[in-house]
Amino acid sequence: MTDHIIQQVQVHLPNIPLEVVSQGAEALVFQTSVHPYYSKPCLPHQDKFIIKFRPRKPYRHPKIDAAITKNRTIGEVKFMAKLTKLGIKAPSVILADFPNGIIWMEYLGKKLPNGDVSSLKNWLWYYEKVLADESLCLGSEVQQACINVGLLIGKLHLNDMIHGDLTSSNILLEDSEPVLIDFGLSSYSGMAEDKAVDLYVLERAMLSTHSKYSDHYVKWLLQGYEQIHGSKEFRSGGKKLVETLRKLDEVRLRGRKRSMLG
Amino acid sequence: MTVDLDQYAKPGKGYYLALGLEGSANKLGVGIIKHHLGQLSSTNRAEVLSNVRDTYITPPGEGFLPRDTARHHRNWVVRIIKKALVEGNVRGTDLDCICFTQGPGMGAPLQSVVIAARTLSQLWNLPLVGVNHCIGHIEMGREITGAHNPVVLYVSGGNTQVIAYSDQRYRIFGETLDIAIGNCLDRFARTLMIPNEPAPGYNIEQMAKKGKHLVSLPYTVKGMDLSMSGILANIDQIAKDLFGKAKQVKNKQLIDEETGEPITSEDLCFSLQEVLFSMLVEITERALAHVNSNQVLIVGGVGSNERLQEMMKLMIQDRKNGQIYATDERFCIDNGIMIAHAGLLSYRTGQTNDLWNTVCTQRFRTDEVFIKWRDD
Numbered sequence: 001m002t003d004h005i006i007q008q009v010q011v012h013l014p015n016i017p018l019e020v021v022s023q024g025a026e027a028l029v030f031q032t033s034v035h036p037y038y039s040k041p042c043l044p045h046q047d048k049f050i051i052k053f054r055p056r057k058p059y060r061h062p063k064i065d066a067a068i069t070k071n072r073t074i075g076e077v078k079f080m081a082k083l084t085k086l087g088i089k090a091p092s093v094i095l096a097d098f099p100n101g102i103i104w105m106e107y108l109g110k111k112l113p114n115g116d117v118s119s120l121k122n123w124l125w126y127y128e129k130v131l132a133d134e135s136l137c138l139g140s141e142v143q144q145a146c147i148n149v150g151l152l153i154g155k156l157h158l159n160d161m162i163h164g165d166l167t168s169s170n171i172l173l174e175d176s177e178p179v180l181i182d183f184g185l186s187s188y189s190g191m192a193e194d195k196a197v198d199l200y201v202l203e204r205a206m207l208s209t210h211s212k213y214s215d216h217y218v219k220w221l222l223q224g225y226e227q228i229h230g231s232k233e234f235r236s237g238g239k240k241l242v243e244t245l246r247k248l249d250e251v252r253l254r255g256r257k258r259s260m261l262g
Numbered sequence: 263m264t265v266d267l268d269q270y271a272k273p274g275k276g277y278y279l280a281l282g283l284e285g286s287a288n289k290l291g292v293g294i295i296k297h298h299l300g301q302l303s304s305t306n307r308a309e310v311l312s313n314v315r316d317t318y319i320t321p322p323g324e325g326f327l328p329r330d331t332a333r334h335h336r337n338w339v340v341r342i343i344k345k346a347l348v349e350g351n352v353r354g355t356d357l358d359c360i361c362f363t364q365g366p367g368m369g370a371p372l373q374s375v376v377i378a379a380r381t382l383s384q385l386w387n388l389p390l391v392g393v394n395h396c397i398g399h400i401e402m403g404r405e406i407t408g409a410h411n412p413v414v415l416y417v418s419g420g421n422t423q424v425i426a427y428s429d430q431r432y433r434i435f436g437e438t439l440d441i442a443i444g445n446c447l448d449r450f451a452r453t454l455m456i457p458n459e460p461a462p463g464y465n466i467e468q469m470a471k472k473g474k475h476l477v478s479l480p481y482t483v484k485g486m487d488l489s490m491s492g493i494l495a496n497i498d499q500i501a502k503d504l505f506g507k508a509k510q511v512k513n514k515q516l517i518d519e520e521t522g523e524p525i526t527s528e529d530l531c532f533s534l535q536e537v538l539f540s541m542l543v544e545i546t547e548r549a550l551a552h553v554n555s556n557q558v559l560i561v562g563g564v565g566s567n568e569r570l571q572e573m574m575k576l577m578i579q580d581r582k583n584g585q586i587y588a589t590d591e592r593f594c595i596d597n598g599i600m601i602a603h604a605g606l607l608s609y610r611t612g613q614t615n616d617l618w619n620t621v622c623t624q625r626f627r628t629d630e631v632f633i634k635w636r637d638d
Binding site: 005023024025026057058059060061063064067068164165185 | 476478481484485536537540543544547548550551552572573574576577579580
């Protein structure tokens, strides 16, 4: 079933080797060895790149489909460009084809000893399942990584940017240095409510994918999140932190879903 | 499924009979269902003995008000129950239980129907079973189509939810943040003064089939949730500009950019459907990817729309072994039989409501119900 989608993308990218990395509801992610215009790009990985492709959705009216694909691709590229400008680590954009929904970007992440990509999810799973040693799972290395992720998300929020889909698989680790990926649902907002919901989504995701130690992980994530709000780099970070954390308590209480009229 | 469903069978009887009363909105439905002993399966299907419905229809441009709808239900409930009993060839005392909609829905209509249920229960000395309306739709959809463990898209006048089963609850993955899809379509039908007979949504669907040109409208999906009030306000304004009756303003004309033809009310219906249904299919696809499933079941009144079914089919074809299940208007649109079916499942696991516990509620979430009859 992915075959005809691959054919679709190959129309726009002839003679480019493509290898499917993952498939979501909205997009396909490929890995490739070709850079579109440099033979020696100034990137840590010179022969590995990522291509994200939003295929046509046959159920949508062609006009609606074209508008959505274009707008979402533009939105995602803009978000990534802004992150680069702010110095928040995210893959850099190499090339974008807006009408066809293609984003060519930098490859990030490493391979874990068991061959998986070093997303936070796989990395924690590696500790939990392969090494299966509680002292390592709750050791200083994991703690530092979680704190770093918290710092990163805090930085994002202090710039009034919302990721929208924070899960442990949307965070990559480059030697315990975290990187955010997948900005398909991102938005801009300075409201404490939106930031709190962003954090709550992450908290729920941690709980469902890493249930055993999620309490510790979330505690460390929030520790990092609080730490960055106290830094001198951001003005009135402390006030924002209090607001966001108060909202987070509220959001936790009501859950994501409110009661509504049938 | 290994839940024992026969602990509460009447001795010496090989089957169960349940009467279901539904009246959460403008439809009054009464149905009688028969389950034979043992697990429900493809060889042991639930039998529909009767399924009678009467709809309260208002003039074009008007919606149904709670007070008037409740009066309609009160006036008709006895006649409809009698008709259902005659059609099913069942006497009241043969029944095992009386099932009624406990919520969600409009307060006044719910209350007028529950009074009928309480009366019958005391008259024939039968237990009462309160049913969540959404669970009724889901269980009936599963029974009719044979879908095993689908992602459910529940779309009706009052609800818009994407639901998946996990751990004895039907959990809500995505839903509307403001108005329901059916509500959105009905209200637009009122703006255009489209008749409410047989149903405003049905008439919009017929008009949309004649529409050709797409008018640009907002598209508001937020993760797995969606929002529709802005779209309605937008298209309402366009309709008012084009066809408004105000004398002092001259109506604008809107021209399709590509063909140069004027936009008609049929085009507006077409555009509204295309946008709303695209959003629904998108959130369904997200939920499918999230729970790693490939079956979709569409239930609820809007689920009988052929264009929605077609779009869902196109989406599911792109997924590995994808399957789509939909029911026809007898079971899609609110009916008594689904209440009887879900209520009987509840009854067979020993869940009944004492008289003091039969208060209806307008707000009753799908995930509040403990699904005792499933344990997969």
